[in-house]
Amino acid sequence: MTRVALVTGGSRGIGAAISVALKAAGYKVAANYAGNDEAAAAFTKETGIPTYKWSVADYDACKDGIAKVEADLGPVDILVNNAGITRDAMFHKMTPAQWKEVIDTNLSGVFNMTHPVWSGMRDRKFGRVINISSVNGQKGQAGQANYSAAKAGDIGITRALAQEGARAGITVNAICPGYIGTDMVKAIDEKVLAERIIPQIPVGRLGEPEEIARCVVFLASDDAGFITGSTISANGGQFFS
Numbered sequence: 001m002t003r004v005a006l007v008t009g010g011s012r013g014i015g016a017a018i019s020v021a022l023k024a025a026g027y028k029v030a031a032n033y034a035g036n037d038e039a040a041a042a043f044t045k046e047t048g049i050p051t052y053k054w055s056v057a058d059y060d061a062c063k064d065g066i067a068k069v070e071a072d073l074g075p076v077d078i079l080v081n082n083a084g085i086t087r088d089a090m091f092h093k094m095t096p097a098q099w100k101e102v103i104d105t106n107l108s109g110v111f112n113m114t115h116p117v118w119s120g121m122r123d124r125k126f127g128r129v130i131n132i133s134s135v136n137g138q139k140g141q142a143g144q145a146n147y148s149a150a151k152a153g154d155i156g157i158t159r160a161l162a163q164e165g166a167r168a169g170i171t172v173n174a175i176c177p178g179y180i181g182t183d184m185v186k187a188i189d190e191k192v193l194a195e196r197i198i199p200q201i202p203v204g205r206l207g208e209p210e211e212i213a214r215c216v217v218f219l220a221s222d223d224a225g226f227i228t229g230s231t232i233s234a235n236g237g238q239f240f241s
């Protein structure tokens with residue numbers, strides 16, 4: 001039977017590349033998004049992948065959204081927790097709202113999405129949960145206390161759930177991308193990118209969304225059944241962990 005994959009933030013950037021690659025690998029794919037209706041409609045038109053709007057920061061909305069996806073496509077076998085935001089500020093200037101928004105989306109979002117699909121995966125004795133963390137969750141980044149904390153938390157929940165899911169056939173892994181050329185990175189000042197960020201990347205370039213998508217396709221496959229609790233670093237050699 002064709003497996004069903006749900007990708008959060010799956011209509012733009014890295015998530016869009018993941019949705020497309022999973023579809024090409026033969027899965028039935030649903031892409032969630034938060035608010036950019038125009039991008040989602042264009043994505044569905046181009047790829048044929050259905051899009052579903054809700055915020056991963058809202059537990060009840062996740063439960064309802066997942067129920068709709070499952071009614072349309074079938075039970076979710078592969079969950080890719082990709083949705084994420086930045087609200088950067090040096091810590092002395094960071095507001096409680098900036099802290100909370102990033103934690104709610106990038107960390108609690110992983111709980112909110114994984115919890116509703118977990119029992120079904122346990123019952124069916126198969127599941128793949130793939131969490132998109134970040135190099136900045138591994139090493140910490142000035143100006144991103146909120147983002148670094150959330151992304152480090154994503155690695156923590158990955159390792160805890162890997163242990164809980166193992167006997168039930170569920171693998172849980174994290175991918176830590178380095179700087180990838182999406183809207184999130186294009187929002188960084190061009191001069192800062194060229195003079196401060198790219199020189200820190202040994203391969204000398206930004207990563208491509210498709211390079212992260214290929215890691216996801218592998219982790220989703222049966223071939224990756226013995227890999228759980230792992231963190232794949234895909235960062236052009238910027239940081240080793």
Ligand code: NDP
Binds near residue numbers: 135185
């Ligand atoms: P983009 O900003 O290009 O896209 C983000 C996607 O997430 C959009 O589809 C957006 O929806 C969705 N999203 C944002 N907030 C929510 C929410 N509350 N609920 C549901 N969906 C939401 O990001 P990237 O593709 O660059 O990043 C994808 C992931 O990879 C993120 O987790 C990010 O932290 C991580 N990452 C990115 C790196 C990079 O260099 N780009 C590096 C390391 C990690 P909408 O279209 O509606 O706005």
